[in-house]
Amino acid sequence: xxxxxxxxxxxxxxxxxxxxxxxxxxxxxxxxxxxxxxxxxxxxxxxxxxxxxxxxxxxxxxxxxxxxxxxxxxxxxxxxxxxxxxxxxxxxxxxxxxxxxxxxxxxxxx
Amino acid sequence: xxxxxxxxxxxxxxxxxxxxxxxxxxxxxxxxxxxxxxxxxxxxxxxxxxxxxxxxxxxxxxxxxxxxxxxxxxxxxxxxxxxxxxxxxxxxxxxxxxxxxxxxxxxxxxxxxxxxxxxxxxxxxxxxxxxxxxxxxxxxxxxxxxxxxxxxxxxxxxxxxxxxxxxxxxxxxxxxxxxxxxxxxxxxxxxxxxxxxxxxxxxxxxxxxxxxxxxxxxxxxxxxxxxxxxxxxxx
Numbered sequence: 001x002x003x004x005x006x007x008x009x010x011x012x013x014x015x016x017x018x019x020x021x022x023x024x025x026x027x028x029x030x031x032x033x034x035x036x037x038x039x040x041x042x043x044x045x046x047x048x049x050x051x052x053x054x055x056x057x058x059x060x061x062x063x064x065x066x067x068x069x070x071x072x073x074x075x076x077x078x079x080x081x082x083x084x085x086x087x088x089x090x091x092x093x094x095x096x097x098x099x100x101x102x103x104x105x106x107x108x109x110x
Numbered sequence: 111x112x113x114x115x116x117x118x119x120x121x122x123x124x125x126x127x128x129x130x131x132x133x134x135x136x137x138x139x140x141x142x143x144x145x146x147x148x149x150x151x152x153x154x155x156x157x158x159x160x161x162x163x164x165x166x167x168x169x170x171x172x173x174x175x176x177x178x179x180x181x182x183x184x185x186x187x188x189x190x191x192x193x194x195x196x197x198x199x200x201x202x203x204x205x206x207x208x209x210x211x212x213x214x215x216x217x218x219x220x221x222x223x224x225x226x227x228x229x230x231x232x233x234x235x236x237x238x239x240x241x242x243x244x245x246x247x248x249x250x251x252x253x254x255x256x257x258x259x260x261x262x263x264x265x266x267x268x269x270x271x272x273x274x275x276x277x278x279x280x281x282x283x284x285x286x287x288x289x290x291x292x293x294x295x296x297x298x299x300x301x302x303x304x305x306x307x308x309x310x311x312x313x314x315x316x317x318x319x320x321x322x323x324x325x326x327x328x329x330x331x332x333x334x335x336x337x338x339x340x341x342x343x344x345x
Contacts, residue, residue, distance in 0.1 A: 011219045021209035028205060028339075032198045035180050035344050045345070052340035056333055063212045063329045065322070070119075071126035073137045073145065077152055084159045091167045098171035106173060 020062045027051045027058075147323045151330045154283075158334050161276050162341050168268040169345075177264030179343045182255075183247070197343050200243050201335065204284075207236025208332040211325050218298070218321035226321060227298040233328065234291035237284050244281050248274075276342055283331050287324075294324055 031051040034044055061067040066074055116139040120128045129138055137145045169176050180193040187195065214229035251257040251273070257264075259271040297303070298321070306315040 011216055014213060014216060017209060017212040017216065021205070021212070024205045024208070025202065028198075028201050031340065031344060032194065032201070035194055038180075038193075048340045048344045052336055055336045059208065059329055059333050059336070063208060063332075064326055069140070070116075070129060070138060071122055072129035073140055073148065075126055076137075077148055080152060081155060084156070084163075087159070088163055088166070091163050092170070095167040095170035098167075099173070102171065102173050 016062065020058050023058060024055055027055050031055075141319050141323075143323050144319065144326065147326050151326065154330065154334075158276075158279070158337070161272075161279065162337060165272045165276065165341065168272060169266070172266040172268060174266045176266050177262065177269045179345075182251075182264055183343060194343060196243060196247055197339065200240055200247075201339055203236055203240050203243070204332050204335050207233045207240070208329055210236065211328045215322045215325040218303075218318040221304065221318060223298060223301060223304060226318070227295050230291055230295035230298060230321070234288050234295060237288040237291060237328075237331075241281060241284055241288060244277065244284075248277075272342070276338060280331070280334055280338055283334070287328050287331050290324055291328070294321065 028051075031048060034047045034051070039047065066077070119125055119138060129136055132138075183197050184191050184193045185195040186192075210229045210232040214226050214233060217226040217229060255263060257270045257273065259274055261267050262270045297309075297316075300307070302309075303316060303318045303320065308315055
């Protein structure tokens with residue numbers, strides 16, 4: 001497996017990685033600043049999620065080379081992850097229900 | 111690997127249909143080890159998702175206020191308290207090690223033995239630093255603040271259980287990664303991937319693509335930390 005019959009590989013200029021590295025630093029700094037400046041409420045949550053998704057996207061696309069992979073493996077990996085979103089939705093409803101019943105029985109009594 | 115020329119295959123969505131409908135193998139141009147690592151990482155994604163989703167459920171359904179992570183994990187430096195200082199440094203250390211890993215993978219594919227080895231070693235040391243800081247954080251919370259899985263002085267009791275479970279599981283991943291990074295940097299320096307020396311465990315010849323597979327694992331550990339940082343520490 002060594003030498004000449006090596007497959008076509010992804011080798012990119014080092015600048016690509018340094019750029020992404022720098023961007024990850026910047027976005028981590030921004031998400032830390034959200035806490036440092038102490039934004040609250042919807043602004044805080046949307047900024048956190050935005051920076052988180054940008055960082056995750058950069059890591060997966062560039063560092064993990066998904067951007068250069070064929071669609072077959074990209075789709076096999078990304079579609080199952082969308083199911084997590086469905087699970088989150090289900091559990092949000094569940095947790096509100098639990099919260100409501102707890103309030104109800106703690107206050108009103110069983 | 112050599113039965114087809116990957117550049118002549120259809121690309122994009124047509125390539126997707128072509129690959130799934132083709133004979134022999136679906137993931138064209140992807141070594142089996144890499145496909146297996148990706149599928150393992152997908153399953154690991156679900157495990158960490160379950161942890162973080164149950165964290166969300168516990169936090170949203172408790173009637174007692176959740177401890178405010180910004181204060182719990184704050185540090186006092188020179189008399190001023192800085193929120194989340196240690197966590198921020200840990201985040202930057204892990205991102206740095208992810209960057210060195212990406213560069214190690216690049217030099218691996220260019221068969222640059224020495225640079226690949228040095229960057230792997232740098233990655234391992236970064237990971238070790240991260241684990242060390244996590245050990246410091248754990249001991250501070252356990253011995254100084256008295257946080258337990260069943261109780262803590264800050265608020266809702268579930269906090270301790272989730273803290274130890276989520277960061278502990280992630281820390282375990284980092285520790286395993288550090289061990290493999292040290293092993294593989296030794297293998298690279300010794301020239302195992304140039305001479306085709308057989309592995310001590312599998313007895314198989316390996317190639318620099320092993321570095322990319324290890325890199326996938328390490329980037330995934332960083333990726334999980336991005337989500338833990340957002341949902342556990344910042345939320």
